[in-house]
Amino acid sequence: MLKVNNIKYKYKNENKENIYNFSLEAKCAEVVGILGASGNGKSTLLDLISGFLSSISGDITYNDQDITDLAPEKRPITILFQNYNLFEHLNVEKNILLGIESKNKQEDIKKTYKILSEIGLKGYEKKIASSLSGGEQQRVALARALLRNKPILLLDEPFTGLDFDTREHMLHLVKTITKTKQICTIMVTHEPNDCKKIANKIYEVKNGKLTLL
Amino acid sequence: MLKIILGAILLLGSLFAKETLTIYTYDSFAASWGPAPLIKKAFEKKYNCNLKFVATDSAIGAFRKVQLEGKNTKADIVLGLDTNTAELARKSGLFAKHHADTSKLDLPIKWNDDTFVPFDYSYFAFVYDSNKLKNPPSSFDELANMPKNFKIIIEDPRSSTPGLGLLLWIKATYKDKAYEYWKKLAPHILTITKGWSEAYNLFLKGEADMVLSYTTSPAYHIIEEKKYNYKTANFKAGHYAGIEIAGMLKSSKHKKLAGEFLDFMLTQQFANIIPTTNWSYPVIKLKKGLPKGFDSIYVPSKMILMDGKTVEKNRKIYINEWLRALAK
């Protein structure tokens, strides 16, 4: 279980000081949706959980283990960003392999081919990332996130701009994976429908605070 | 024991190794086309030693380098300063007295300097292209009264030997009126360069009607290029001389050899090399006479030379006066 306890963060803008104070809980095999209009601190929350920003006070624990002070790469977290998820000059296979760190390379390649066909991108292995459409790129990134086998999955507005069918398919995929792999998934979005479809629990961000809906 | 063996090896080594004499000088003297290679060959053969020339950007640069190096300097001789900078060097106390026999010197003036020995000389003069200019000025007054678009290039007295030469030449000619003269001359000065090479190259590119150089410059064009159109504007009142000198350093570890070099500068062998490599006059009479080509260049009837002590005492004042006169 991921627990975020009163993490505080201050950010000075040109004219005003923003203070954030977040608390949330996410259980295994559960999708937690975080709703909110832009500018309310959604991205800040994800940056704090993933360790790109450090908080002034409060702590983050996973299964009662304190991860507040860990560097991003050391946290049990994998993230799907809104954009720039792929190295545009590399091919799909390399992009996925770069995220996996196992010893057996043959095995990794096999897994890569398998997951690509699962998400409907069979035959895309050698394509250069920049030649893919936005939706395809996000799918490749999701595939990589899934292969990384981290217990926490963070999704930052991942399906914005995708067509309806792809979006449905991806949401479904996230839901299924969360269950079968028993991971905590936290999805940030401004789209209430997405949350309703798959989230077990929904928080709303407003003025730097989270409230359970 | 080890020490003794080492000592013996060092001693033997030094017995067999040839002594090396190091001379700091300006770049064009040390250049492969300059006098240095020929002098090196002749001197090494005569005294069974090594002769090493170290080039700096100017003679004054060579002297400053010695000053900076202080006691550690490898230099035995500084070669290339002239009578105008001699006092500056003498004041440093770095130079030893020479023992050269200066009685056979063939200079337009009497030489009685006990520290420095001259090795060549020439006169400062304005060089022009006789294909383009038909009536060159024959005095400073005429120069200042040339038409408005008549332009000359001179060198900066703060950084160049000819530049300082001209400053003193005009001072010696006009005394208290030098300031006024410079003001009159100013419109004719196209530009003032850091050194002789920029000025002369600009002139050869045809940028100006005349350039401040030496009376011996045309000899180069006659002998090396067979060009007879470069001539000097001959000033009846006389030309200021640049006498180049060399001196031996007190700190030298090869004083005997250094003294021998100063003597060597006054031999026929050395003097024969000078005219066609350093493009100036040797300081002794050549037995076989000057090379052909030197006979067709102008020799000033009168040498102007300011006393070295006066120059040193007033150099800064003269330069400031010059700066004021040209200020815009």
Add this chain to the structure above:
Amino acid sequence: MLKQYSRFRGSLIPGLLVSVFLLILAFAIFFTLFDATGANKSTFLTLSPRVIGLLKFTIFQATLSTILSIIIGIILAWSLAHQSRFFARSLLIALFSSSLVLPTIIVVFGLITILGRNGWLNHLSLYLFNHTFEGFLYGLSGILIAHVYLNASYAARALLHSFEAIPKQRYKLAKSLGFSVFKRFILIEWPAIKQSVLSIASVVFLLTFTSFAIVLILGGNPSYNTLEVAIYEAVKLDFDISLALELAFLQLGISVILVFFSSNLKTNISNVKMQSLFIPWAEPLFVRFLQITIIFVSCVFFILPLIAIVFDGINADFIRILKSTIFIKSFSTSVIIASISSIITVVFTLFLSNARRNFALKSRISQSKVGKIIEFMISFSGSLYLAIPSLVLGLGFFLLSQKFIAPHLFWASFALLSANVLMSLPFSISVIYPSMLKTATRYDKLCFSLNISGFKRWIYCEWPFLKESIGYAIALSFCLSLGDLGIISLFGNQDFSTLPWYLYGLMGSYQNNDAAGVALILLGLTLSVFIFVPKIFAKENFVKG
């Protein structure tokens, strides 16, 4: 906070070490010089009216030169950006930026051949209109023309980069809103290039502020000298090192303000192009005509002096030059020194930039006073040497070499290498740092979350985006080093000479033909390095796509 620093120690430590090394070197040089002045410090901080006059003129001409260079640079870059397809465009751009790295004396003589009293322009005008322009190339106008020649082309090249990085969508927007060319420039192009303009302007100001050879050969009058000339005077003539130091500090002080100002400018990475974006449609006819005219006139102005150097040199006896042992020695010394110093420069640049970007990214090290100070130190140490007169630098190295005895070859190479690296660092940083910052902004989170770090990150994430900038930085520092005549004069001798030093020696002894030939060889070498090295880097595909 310490935690953040420790997390990024891998990128902080090398950069900080380089930065500290540069600062210590500067300190050692000044300390040695200060030490050499002994007790005689009475003249300190007393400025003569002449020095004040020189300072005024120096600032005046530097400001004027900078403004002119930047205006012409913008106009030219604008024209080139909108005329993206014409014959030999890339060659032209390479030629434009080569003038800055050529030995000044060669460039000046090239300019004189074209614009001098006896230059091609005057002859043409005499032939066509029976009128000559006389000596407009001498005096203040000459200084300005030469400075514009050297710096406007550099500014144009750098700004072209910013123009080409403007997203196409903005141009589409401008088109759809029916902006006039002027409105488009004010609303779309100017905001995008503004920051590059400011940082280029500060570099150009420093370059013209410390100008030496040009003001001496074209200035025509001692009133048109710069502070750098006064320093030369103090060292060479009066041997007044304390006065020289005082003047050097004065110059340094002004430069520090500028460096401070320019390092405070946020590096605008939206201007870093990741790939070339050509503007997809033709301009209105009149504007097109204007742009083509501007490009044509600039070609004439910027390229002709280079052609003049070819003309002057073509008749030289190349066999004799190439056979001469001193030429071969100087040539190889120059090439070796330039190669080594360009590699060191780029390595230092990568270390410094890699350390500096930690402070520019919120997701790395959060803003704090300490962070600001360290960031300033890093950027300051990289550009500090634009402000130290090369004469003072050379003198410092020379005195150091007297204190710590080592073989002449060691000190000569060390001094030359250091001076060259220090000289090219600011340029190299200005080329590489923005690219590095942009790469990090884009891919930092991805790299950290995927735990791609160290060598792996370098291969997959940095190099593919940096290789072009690195190629250009190497070419730039190679050529800057090749053309340098700054401090060799204290260290050169017949065993240790460089190509410009050799060239200057030839000029100093009637060997004009050979000098022109050597100048042509230098020009050829510089241009080929400048054109081909970046191409090699751009082509090389390290990552198999």
